[in-house]
Amino acid sequence: MRKIIIAGNWKMHKTQAESKEFLQGFLPELENTPDEREVVLCVPFTDLAVVSQNLHGSRVRLGAQNVHWEDSGAYTGEISGSMLKEIGTSYVIVGHSERRQYFCETDETVNLRLKAAQNHNLIPILCVGETKAQRDAKKTENVIINQLKQDLVDIDLTKLVVAYEPIWAIGTGDTCEAKEANRVIGLIRAQLDHPDVSIQYGGSVKPGNVDEIMAQPEIDGALVGGASLEPASFARIVNYQ
Numbered sequence: 001m002r003k004i005i006i007a008g009n010w011k012m013h014k015t016q017a018e019s020k021e022f023l024q025g026f027l028p029e030l031e032n033t034p035d036e037r038e039v040v041l042c043v044p045f046t047d048l049a050v051v052s053q054n055l056h057g058s059r060v061r062l063g064a065q066n067v068h069w070e071d072s073g074a075y076t077g078e079i080s081g082s083m084l085k086e087i088g089t090s091y092v093i094v095g096h097s098e099r100r101q102y103f104c105e106t107d108e109t110v111n112l113r114l115k116a117a118q119n120h121n122l123i124p125i126l127c128v129g130e131t132k133a134q135r136d137a138k139k140t141e142n143v144i145i146n147q148l149k150q151d152l153v154d155i156d157l158t159k160l161v162v163a164y165e166p167i168w169a170i171g172t173g174d175t176c177e178a179k180e181a182n183r184v185i186g187l188i189r190a191q192l193d194h195p196d197v198s199i200q201y202g203g204s205v206k207p208g209n210v211d212e213i214m215a216q217p218e219i220d221g222a223l224v225g226g227a228s229l230e231p232a233s234f235a236r237i238v239n240y241q
């Protein structure tokens with residue numbers, strides 16, 4: 001069944017001390033959050049253990065920002081699914097556009113990482129989305145369908161979240177219009193052809209636009225960068241109306 005999932009992606013922000021301080025402000029704000037909303041924090045690797053400990057007993061699920069496809073080996077700088085699982089991680093972002101753009105991740109490695117996540121019972125959040133140039137050239141649909149086709153080879157759609165993140169809307173304050181995000185997410189849903197996949201929108205989601213975004217029928221949640229760093233602002237997003 002489609003679930004509502006609001007996830008924060010802290011990217012490369014917050015030390016352990018800062019993440020503890022965040023939780024002290026954020027967790028009490030969840031008292032009246034409807035039970036059916038899944039709340040996830042995708043934190044840097046170095047924060048996973050401390051956030052895991054400090055989430056104990058709370059409804060918030062722990063997420064990581066990447067996973068390697070091997071269980072162990074000579075892969076300097078990488079982290080495996082079993083390492084994430086041991087700390088209590090439930091979700092992992094895979095194929096974020098910043099990984100694709102700055103760290104040369106390809107659809108092939110994204111597919112390997114998705115498989116590894118699922119093999120370790122981690123729910124991957126697969127990010128797809130087009131650049132501004134691709135949108136201007138009217139290639140949005142093609143780009144996204146190609147990403148989905150290549151990334152999802154042999155992936156179990158019942159254990160997957162997809163995030164539509166138009167690259168031009170990330171960190172720019174330039175949100176994709178809610179109706180347009182809804183349209184593209186509808187296309188993604190048609191392409192997946194599976195009733196259970198939750199599909200989020202990501203890209204400049206803020207307290208001021210979350211209500212309109214979440215009112216769209218195809219949008220099952222949000223993947224939030226900058227506005228997830230501050231307890232009151234992420235709480236307002238999680239408690240959208």
Ligand code: 13P
Pocket residue numbers: 009096165169170171172173202203204205223224225226227
């Ligand atoms: P912003 O919310 O800062 O635009 O980031 C979106 C994002 O990349 C989430 O993964």
